[in-house]
Amino acid sequence: MQPQAVALSVVRSSRAIPSPCLLTQGGHELTDFEQDLRLVGKEDVVIGSRQFDDSSGRHIASNAVDGTPRKGGISGISMGGYGALKIAMKHPEMFGSVSAHSAALVPDFNSTTVTGRRLDQFKSLFDSIFGIGFAGGGPLDLTYWNANNPLELAKDTAKFQGMKIYVDCGTEDEYGFYAGQQVLDDLLTKAKYPHTAALHPGVHGWDYAKQHTQQSLLFHWNAFNGK
Numbered sequence: 001m002q003p004q005a006v007a008l009s010v011v012r013s014s015r016a017i018p019s020p021c022l023l024t025q026g027g028h029e030l031t032d033f034e035q036d037l038r039l040v041g042k043e044d045v046v047i048g049s050r051q052f053d054d055s056s057g058r059h060i061a062s063n064a065v066d067g068t069p070r071k072g073g074i075s076g077i078s079m080g081g082y083g084a085l086k087i088a089m090k091h092p093e094m095f096g097s098v099s100a101h102s103a104a105l106v107p108d109f110n111s112t113t114v115t116g117r118r119l120d121q122f123k124s125l126f127d128s129i130f131g132i133g134f135a136g137g138g139p140l141d142l143t144y145w146n147a148n149n150p151l152e153l154a155k156d157t158a159k160f161q162g163m164k165i166y167v168d169c170g171t172e173d174e175y176g177f178y179a180g181q182q183v184l185d186d187l188l189t190k191a192k193y194p195h196t197a198a199l200h201p202g203v204h205g206w207d208y209a210k211q212h213t214q215q216s217l218l219f220h221w222n223a224f225n226g227k
Contacts, residue, residue: 071096071163073220077209078177079104081167085150085184092161097223099166099216101209102173105151105180109140113176151183157193165195166219168212170202177204 074095076084081103088098106112106122114122123134130145146152165188169178178199185197196219202208 073097073099073223075099075101075216075220076103077101077206078204082150085165085167086148086153088163088165089150089153089160090148092159092163095163097164097166097220099219101167101212101216102169102175102177102204103150103167103181104175105177105184107151107180107183109134113179118175151180151187154184154187154191157188157191160193164219164223165193166216167196168198168200168215170204170208171199172202173204173208175204 071093072095074084074088075098076082077100081100082105084098084100085103085105088095109123112119123132126132126145127134130148131141132145133139133141167181167184169181171178181197181199185195188195188197200208200212202211
């Protein structure tokens with residue numbers, strides 16, 4: 001069982017979140033409803049009571065426990081955290097809250113703490129998705145990357161429609177994603193946009209996420225209830 005499901009079970013048992021709240025594991029079959037949402041991976045979840053107009057999930061209708069129409073929440077871990085932030089920031093009309101644990105936020109490919117084979121894997125992945133051009137050895141094309149980068153999207157908080165944002169990361173994250181989170185925190189703070197950003201002891205991975213997923217679930221539940 002993934003940490004989000006474990007945490008949801010714990011929170012429900014404590015009656016902090018009533019059972020009608022739905023947490024669903026999201027793969028490409030669930031969330032690939034627009035070309036620019038294709039990066040969502042199996043580490044993403046969408047939280048809320050949801051109904052779909054078709055199997056692709058093209059339209060999401062989120063309802064509060066009392067049946068009142070309400071925006072949903074989206075959450076993710078690692079690359080899924082990147083995807084959750086990206087999707088929410090590009091579609092605030094659908095999501096009222098977003099959370100991310102250890103989100104894959106890269107402020108600068110030239111100064112990243114990731115090196116060696118891991119850096120090569122990242123560059124290969126980002127090349128295949130965003131066409132940056134690492135493999136070519138020539139000038140990089142960051143146009144599509146920047147258009148989908150949460151660190152760029154966060155520069156225009158006026159578009160967020162008051163969406164609530166929660167992020168956390170381990171201080172010993174071996175990918176150095178705490179640096180990207182700090183950039184996001186600084187951007188939102190400078191814009192005086194309310195958000196929660198936290199650094200906790202820990203490395204990258206599921207074990208770290210399991211320690212803090214309950215906090216993000218409660219964050220979403222409070223957002224659903226206007227807190």
